[in-house]
Amino acid sequence: MFTKLHHVAIICSDYERSKSFYVNTLGLHQIEETYREERNSYKLDLGVGEHTRIELFSFPNAPERPSYPEAQGLRHLAFEVENLDEAVSVLVSKGINSLEEIRLDELTNKRFTFFADPDGLPIELYEK
Numbered sequence: 757m758f759t760k761l762h763h764v765a766i767i768c769s770d771y772e773r774s775k776s777f778y779v780n781t782l783g784l785h786q787i788e789e790t791y792r793e794e795r796n797s798y799k800l801d802l803g804v805g806e807h808t809r810i811e812l813f814s815f816p817n818a819p820e821r822p823s824y825p826e827a828q829g830l831r832h833l834a835f836e837v838e839n840l841d842e843a844v845s846v847l848v849s850k851g852i853n854s855l856e857e858i859r860l861d862e863l864t865n866k867r868f869t870f871f872a873d874p875d876g877l878p879i880e881l882y883e884k
Contacts, residue, residue, distance in 0.1 A: 761808055762808070762809065763801075764808075764810050765811040766833075767814070769875050771812075771814035774874050774875065775798075775800055775812065777873055778800075781847070781851070781852065786800065786802060788801045797814050797816070798812075798814045823876055823878065831878070832877070833877060835880070835882070837881050837882070837883055840867045840869065840883040847871065854872045855870075856870045857869070866882060866883050
């Protein structure tokens with residue numbers, strides 16, 4: 757029935773800060789940006805590879821979502837990378853200081869790490 761994951765939607769607290777983070781820091785490409793005046797809201801479609809999108813939304817006065825302790829709902833966003841050490845180096849060079857220690861997934865024997873977006877959303881890098 758399902759053929760692929762189409763998109764993940766994220767609501768941010770500061771649109772320009774999050775847009776810069778996802779475009780300039782993480783290197784996602786912009787597909788389309790829309791401002792909806794009636795909602796005082798932006799929607800930015802970002803491409804992740806060839807087949808997946810992130811929809812970045814801004815809504816005035818959106819409530820914070822608890823992350824710690826972990827709350828029910830979406831746990832984190834994960835990106836696959838070819839080389840985890842290189843990806844970590846790039847992020848550190850771009851000022852990402854919230855990277856956790858690289859760990860080994862005991863079920864798959866793959867390496868991974870976490871860091872946070874500007875609103876504290878956990879993001880995982882998972883080595884291919």
